[in-house]
Amino acid sequence: MKNQPIILLAFLWTVFVSNQVLARQNTNGNPLFTKVTYQGNDRVYEENPLESDEFYNPILQGCYPDPAITRKGDDYYMVCSSFAMFPGVPIFHSNDLVNWTQIGHVLDRTSQLDVHDTGISEGVYAPDIRYNPYNDTFYMITTAFAGGLGNFVVKTKDPKKGWSEPYKLNFQGIDPAIFFDDDGKAYVVHNDAPAQGEELYTGHRVIKVWEYDLEKDQVIAGTDKVIVNGGVDLAKKPIWIEAPHIYRKNNKYYLMCAEGGTGGWHSEVIFVSDDPKGPYKPAPSNPILSQRHLSQDRQNKVDWAGHADLTLGPDGKYYGVFLGIRPNEKNRVNTGRETFILPVDWSGEFPVFENGLVPMEPKLKMPAGMENKTGQEGFFPNGNFTFTEDFTSEKLDYRWIGLRGPREAFIAKTKDGLQITPFDSNIKEVKPTSTLFHRQQHKNFSFTTTMEYQPQSEKDLAGLTCVQSEAFNYVFGITKVGKKNFLLLERTEAEGRGRNREVKSEILASTEIDLENPVSLRVSANGDDFEFSYSTNGTDYQHLGGTVSGDILSTNVAGGFTGNMIGLYATKANDALPVSE
Template identity: 70%
Template structure:
């Protein structure tokens, strides 16, 4: 994009330029569990990539995740082998069609599903959008590499929709919904519904809806939050797999069977088929909250499942959000079972037979484990790991010869509006994130720097601003929407300044270097509590970002 000289009396000097950004992950679990040649790490997607779903066409696999108010919506990945994944960006990438500009960070879109229909050689992505009155929507494409069609609104309520195509070409949609009016028995009582789908007109067939699961596996036990349904067909029978227990400590995956896609569905006797809820809370290298899964036939003709889980930090808090894990699935009997999904989860699994190389982090493949991501903003196209919040990153960022220039909006990070912040997901409990900034603020309303954000109401701002004629570095903590200055110090900028945040579990430290090398800490060690789901609530993980604003309220003291 081109920068117009209309901003703030045309002064481009007030626009910060960010360069040499380095994110470095350093979690102990990866040092203690080095990979053998036939292994790969799980989670396969670290950081806030929850609610995974995937599909297969030939030897191509496509996987999607929730993104809430992040932009673009619904991240999508491609793989040939389930081990090595390429980031394709977001499915909903046109702000004219998906615009979460006025939604809290945990709204937007979530719980997508992706299905390939061999009968018409078309991919379908279906999702619930909590913005702009969209509700449940579906988009289609012949080739996910080339983009997607416009969203089509679907006429039903509820969340977590999934589309399924039978051998005869008929389409069905299953989703979570409230019980019929007056039938709710307790808090968290939900049902799974099925609709027949009109493929010609892309809509559910009115009056075809039917409740196929009421409450969950056993209604007498008052199960809560039956959701995230997926329909499968194997050996002539229909399987309905759902999450049950809510996306927290009690999360699990359960399965039902039927001779008909419209039921009746009978639960398996060995439910749940995946959960981490039975183990001691203080176990080492804990993975928890496992559930919200999807299955696919792997390249070795064996089934695999992706699902969400969390890896808490040293204070048992969740800062990295819900991540995408994978396990092999044994479907040699009537019901599928996640292999080692009912024992404490391990950090690595065996690659599918026939897959000979783990290329994660190389040749353009998405990294996992401990890795370093260096961004010099020399490429015309930004890496897809950089995202906007409530709006496209292109509306405020421009790649220049010196680095990335951010045009500051007159919007504060605490506002429920698109912000001029380029975000990156926190993917490790122990990490560092640093950037060099070329910037001279003009007034106390101007600030540029780094933000660590769980939501608009819970975040840290660490940046350069003005107080009178002096320049300051300031650290602000916002808890429940209430901000306070942790520390500030007067500086003299003679050349570019380097800002850094380092976290070791719950302990976060913010530092600056006036010469780019010798870092000075500001504010001591501060708690990452407000960057956790436990304290901030919501459904997302922590983000770190390059932030600029012309509506700064972090005033030096």
């Protein structure tokens, strides 16, 4: 009888623990993600340690393409393309061009951006950001291939406090940029098709300029003019002249554009004029930035360099931000198009990217007097780093993004972690998905999450997904068949192109799994070799499906413009079932 109090206490404690477990097992069947760890470990950073006056290039790793940059005093603001991701157009702030903080997204409301039925590589392309000192206002202008918006502009007095509703602009084409002249006048330049019947070859485009009414926030009808036809030399049939920006220096107007398409022939070219509306004359030394003529087997290869923008740095020297890629050993582009920076020599008539025509190095000298604080004090990390998330902070980190709709539509933060309420759509559909994404930022990485989940039927699935698009992806998730729970790995890829494209899915492996305790799921990559593994005790991991290729997660295999997006995923429209025993 002496042990009765102890036995009673043990019984009560068991009941308490059991109730806590039941409470955490989400009786509604929705998955609860309690922890995420992303770890990057690329050899280039191990082999090239930083000196005290150096920083790494790219400055934004992973799918942050098409950068544009502006300056007000000591503050720099930079934006990138976001396509069908939501919120749209990530925006970063810096005081030194080295240390960057993401301050949010320009398009963070559905009233500004409607991409709910948009392919992952459509949506918002090539934003431009400019500060107008004459009315102390920032402008972001871009194209949305979604929601019927087309070309539009939003504006704000303070990029840290949100942006206006869109002002739809009355012109066709893509890649608009805005320019504010010293006399207070404004202009818009953009890529467009040649006049009807004047297209000379596939990829033939023109650059147009319009006068812009700052009071009405609209281009002025009848002021449009073609200022570049085809590119630097029309006789050579240049393709995809695009991403134009106008700058004024020494009473001259400089028009800088991308040329050659956003792949292996990508470059940056420059023109000059005495008037913002032209005529513009190409520089004799074009291109001023490109990696296209270099050996394909060069070490630490950076390729596809172009789509650039210029700014005056804190040291009085010019700098240019631009997109580039770092392909893996099989020349695949799983990290997508990233944001790089180089100093620019503008001591002569035309600007030239320093070392922009030779193989790029993985690190640069910082502007004089700066200190590298990347990954510290809230600054965006680069190089090799580890990012951990337990979803306990008051605000969700800005690097977590949704697809085709707000994250808030399917996530709920609880005291135990992040709960996802599944949508009736799966990752293969062109619909909003209940998926919270993090970009792949290294060639060699691991992404691990711990999940508590009780699927109710075979239509329920939750876990991880690696997505290049709705037609090219992996799903690594848990579902239920009968009374048994299964973990499966599915590969989806498209065959053919256009309307004749056929999307096929294959279950590579599956296994029955015990869900009494939380399950840890992991995807890891060593270049093109991907592995998916799991643990039911948080320590011992077992592979499922062996080593698989990351080919379908590569831009130059799957097409499109994004890199690999790694998602915390749940659906009530699952169509992936385990293989028969």
